[in-house]
Amino acid sequence: MRIALVSLAAVAAVAAATPALANEVRVEARGGVIWDGSDSEATVGGAIGYDYDLAPGLFVGVQGSADKILTDNTRVSWGAGGRIGIEPRDGTKVYALADWQSKNCKYCNSAVGVGGGVQQDVGSRYYVKAEYQHLLVGDNTPDADRGLVGVGVKF
Template sequence: MRIALVSLAAVAAVAAATPALANEARVEARGGVIWDGSNSDAVAGVAAGYDYDLGDKLFVGVQGSADKILTDNTRVSWGAGGRIGVQPIPGTKVYALADWESKNCKYCNSAVGVGGGVQQDMGSRYYVKAEYQHLLVGDNTPDADRGLVGVGVKF
């Protein structure tokens, strides 16, 4: 019994002395523009995600989003995806991203988005970010591009 208690105390002491990883949850509001070969429209939305550290500089993350093209006859497009990136300096994340997005109108197609972005901390809890995505729509529908800027909070 003493061995179990001493072992448990040793594990607790090591865990308490281990520096905390910067794994973090985040939520954000975002907006921007979406365009194809002939049209451009404003976009607004929200996203939530969680980043996992893979050492000092590397991270991976998962994200869910809800975005709306701000025109008539469109609906909220729900997205799920992830990102992988580096932290070249403390407080800055540069990443590649990919996600799947649901239809944004009744007769539209879902899309796969690929792109990248940069996220910059503004203090210890808040951040700003900018992203670009190329949306691969398919079914002879023209692809689209999207640029977003966002502000968020980390937990």
Template sequence: MRIALVSLAAVAAAAVATPAMANEARIEARTGLIWNGSDSDAVAGVAAGYDYDFGDKFFVGIEGSADKILTDDTRVSWGAGGRAGVKVLPGSKLYAAANWQSKPCRYCNSAVGVGGGWQQDLGQKIYAKVEYKHQLIGDNTPDADLGLVGVGVKF
């Protein structure tokens, strides 16, 4: 987890050093719940990303994440993915998202997540978001669902 925090701090420092643009970098802390048909557990993590504007209404973005299922015998699961969406209201983004997530435990499988979310500005630099992803795991392992809420800073 220390590696993830140091990496995200480096991304944030680089983002602060760049000139202001319509496109935006972001870093966030998030928490939520992961569940399958028989079990559910809490999740906590961090993410960093960059959104590219396409006109006034559309955007696409990339994201890296580090999340941990808060139970014994799990490890940090690293993720890489993207999102695409529309700016529906001032300071609001509605988006579809997809990512790849590394395995969260030694004998687990990696997953591909698909879903969507809503991001809402709480000020000029602060935002909150809610996100849902269905994780396609494969290998005869039940799929899982992930619900997240997060708070972040834009640069």
């Protein structure tokens, strides 16, 4: 028992002495345009996520989102996914992303989004970002594309 307690205390001391990485929670508001081959509409939403540093200059993150197309007969589309990227310089993140999104209307299909983006810090807690996604809808429904810009805060 004493060996286990001493071992646990040693692990805690090493963990406390290790410099903290920039793991962070982020919350953002975003808006943009969604389009398919024949139509385009404005969209607004928000997201919450957590980024975890894998190594200096490399990160992975998870994210949940809620987005609404600003037209009649649509509803909030809920999303869950992740991103992986690099930090080519302090305060800048470049990433690839993938997520699943629920139906945005009663008779629509859910979609899988793939894309990428750039996030730039503004000060120590705030950031701006630009993102592109190609939405793979399926069931003979045309795919769509979405461009987003956002502002957020990190904790």
